Amino acid sequence: MVCLGEQKTWSGENASRSTIALPSIQEKLVASLKKTGKPIILVLSNGRPLELVRIEPMVNAILEIWQPGVAGGSPMAGILSGRVNPSGKLSITFPLTTGQIPTYYDMRQSSRPTSGRYQDITTEPLYWFGHGLSYTTFSYDAAKLSATKISKSQKLTVEVTVTNTGKVKGKETVLWYISDPACSISRPMKELKFFEKKEISVGEKTVFSFEIDPMRDLSFTDADGKRILEEGDYYIHVNNQKLKIELVK
Numbered sequence: 001m002v003c004l005g006e007q008k009t010w011s012g013e014n015a016s017r018s019t020i021a022l023p024s025i026q027e028k029l030v031a032s033l034k035k036t037g038k039p040i041i042l043v044l045s046n047g048r049p050l051e052l053v054r055i056e057p058m059v060n061a062i063l064e065i066w067q068p069g070v071a072g073g074s075p076m077a078g079i080l081s082g083r084v085n086p087s088g089k090l091s092i093t094f095p096l097t098t099g100q101i102p103t104y105y106d107m108r109q110s111s112r113p114t115s116g117r118y119q120d121i122t123t124e125p126l127y128w129f130g131h132g133l134s135y136t137t138f139s140y141d142a143a144k145l146s147a148t149k150i151s152k153s154q155k156l157t158v159e160v161t162v163t164n165t166g167k168v169k170g171k172e173t174v175l176w177y178i179s180d181p182a183c184s185i186s187r188p189m190k191e192l193k194f195f196e197k198k199e200i201s202v203g204e205k206t207v208f209s210f211e212i213d214p215m216r217d218l219s220f221t222d223a224d225g226k227r228i229l230e231e232g233d234y235y236i237h238v239n240n241q242k243l244k245i246e247l248v249k
Helices: 026-035 073-081 216-217
Strands: 002-005 040-047 061-063 138-140 150-152 156-164 170-179 191-200 203-212 232-238 241-248
Touching: 002 026, 002 150, 040 073, 061 073, 073 150, 156 170, 156 191, 170 203, 191 203, 203 216, 203 232
Parallel strands: 002 040, 040 061, 150 241
Antiparallel strands: 138 156, 156 203, 170 191, 170 232, 232 241
């Protein structure tokens, strides 16, 4: 195990940095440890997402503890020892490099989606918002809609069955996103609308559901602060699935 990261004064108010990469001496330490041939568990203590493009390929696992305070040691030890099965999800995107900033999951859609890409790196970040691993694995069945076409006054339910396919019980958080591909204003590529965490035993199947209220979940606020709900197609995203619904009069 190797613990790296930022000093407490490196992040927070009036603590901007020209790069979010770790100091080169920390990266060199990981490179030296890699030469031993032993597995490396990287523990990160930091106040912001970091550039890990050179370090990530050299380590076997990463535990992000942020800046946990004096009580952070016990839960960290529980996860590293296997006593605690981690279930956290990232609440912020980790860019691949400093130059990739800004990058975030709910960026506005571009009118020219094939343009504006980097010439030397991928446009994908290292870890998206919502990323997080566990000591067990989960599989998602095909999500099901209660209807594919609804009116503005109707509600819609979507559900997905999740199975614990690993060897230990664990908690899975299902994130439900919605996107509006064609609108009178530019809308985010997708927006998180609901999430739910449940503990699932080995081999057990658990159903997660999300009730969609069109005015609450599909509308947007205009320049005057009014809620606007437009007819047309919308998409529901869960895991790597994308389901289409239509809102009519």
